[in-house]
Amino acid sequence: ELDVVTFGETMVLFTSELMLPLEYNDRFYKQIGGAESNVAIGLRRLGHSVGWFSKLGNDPFGRYIHKFIRGEGVDTSRCIYTDEAPTGIFFKEKYSATNLKVYYYRKNSAASLLSPDDLDEDYIASAKILHLTGITPALSPTCRETVFKAIEIAKKNEVKIVFDPNIRLKLWDKEKAKSVLLEIAKEADIILPGLDEGEMLSGRKIPEEIADFFGKEKTVIIKIGEKGAYYQSKNESGYVEGFPVSQIVDPVGAGDGFAAGVISGILRNESIYSAVKRGNAVGAMAVGMSGDVEGLPRSEELEEFIKGVISLQD
Numbered sequence: 001e002l003d004v005v006t007f008g009e010t011m012v013l014f015t016s017e018l019m020l021p022l023e024y025n026d027r028f029y030k031q032i033g034g035a036e037s038n039v040a041i042g043l044r045r046l047g048h049s050v051g052w053f054s055k056l057g058n059d060p061f062g063r064y065i066h067k068f069i070r071g072e073g074v075d076t077s078r079c080i081y082t083d084e085a086p087t088g089i090f091f092k093e094k095y096s097a098t099n100l101k102v103y104y105y106r107k108n109s110a111a112s113l114l115s116p117d118d119l120d121e122d123y124i125a126s127a128k129i130l131h132l133t134g135i136t137p138a139l140s141p142t143c144r145e146t147v148f149k150a151i152e153i154a155k156k157n158e159v160k161i162v163f164d165p166n167i168r169l170k171l172w173d174k175e176k177a178k179s180v181l182l183e184i185a186k187e188a189d190i191i192l193p194g195l196d197e198g199e200m201l202s203g204r205k206i207p208e209e210i211a212d213f214f215g216k217e218k219t220v221i222i223k224i225g226e227k228g229a230y231y232q233s234k235n236e237s238g239y240v241e242g243f244p245v246s247q248i249v250d251p252v253g254a255g256d257g258f259a260a261g262v263i264s265g266i267l268r269n270e271s272i273y274s275a276v277k278r279g280n281a282v283g284a285m286a287v288g289m290s291g292d293v294e295g296l297p298r299s300e301e302l303e304e305f306i307k308g309v310i311s312l313q314d
């Protein structure tokens with residue numbers, strides 16, 4: 001009886017306190033980072049019931065991630081600990097608010113050991129929506145198999161699939177990424193590419209044409225940064241303007257916030273237009289605060305923001 005189930009790798013993130021190249025920086029603060037857990041936390045804050053799981057290293061970082069996500073009220077009962085590999089970590093180097101670079105230490109991480117046998121079919125079947133990203137299939141062959149097994153379970157049990165391609169070319173080769181991500185997109189009900197991702201996957205440049213490429217029987221929502229998003233579903237299509245952001249503090253995590261907003265709208269049986277507007281609002285709020293999840297709003301905060309009561313300048 002969950003609204004949404006998602007899974008994938010969440011890592012401990014060490015963010016530079018100083019705007020210096022990583023090799024000269026000696027101050028970091030600890031956060032967590034993972035697209036799927038960002039979406040899970042975003043949805044939970046908006047009042048939905050969410051399950052997130054992963055394979056975690058049996059180490060302090062694995063426990064930290066688990067406690068953090070559970071502490072947000074996300075169901076983590078299907079998380080698995082392993083002694084075979086450590087929890088992945090990564091570092092964020094900052095040159096300015098918008099000029100960031102990340103360094104991953106995630107190869108052969110605990111999460112990369114996720115395999116189809118780790119899936120609890122009844123758990124996935126109990127959800128209304130399965131949220132997947134294109135990061136998980138890039139982590140390892142067994143992770144890829146796990147994604148396809150989860151898709152099979154969702155289809156069999158009429159669980160809707162929301163797919164965010166989240167292309168990470170640091171993790172895999174472009175052609176391989178393209179073919180696997182297109183295969184997943186084919187199975188998804190709702191696809192959430194960024195404009196550049198849509199371009200890469202479809203070979204087309206204009207949002208309308210990219211959406212057509214994926215097909216009219218799907219809901220395709222293309223993120224266009226500060227401009228908002230374009231959506232196309234069976235019966236409707238159009239642009240939804242973004243919300244103004246007075247100061248971009250941290251552009252990372254906007255896409256995950258957007259996904260949480262859109263999924264939340266869908267769960268509330270809103271029109272696609274309203275769901276996309278909700279996505280734009282959460283995305284805009286996420287870029288206005290540091291960290292991937294810190295800026296994600298609770299329901300009341302989101303309603304106020306949409307009504308224009310909250311100005312980020314305050």
Ligand code: ATP
Nearest residue numbers: 194223224225226228245253254255258280283284
């Ligand atoms: P990410 O950097 O998290 O991977 P993304 O590339 O998937 O993000 P973006 O298009 O950058 O996606 O942002 C997602 C959504 O967040 C946008 O569609 C928009 O609604 C909102 N958003 C992002 N940047 C801004 C901005 N500068 N001003 C207002 N809204 C924004």
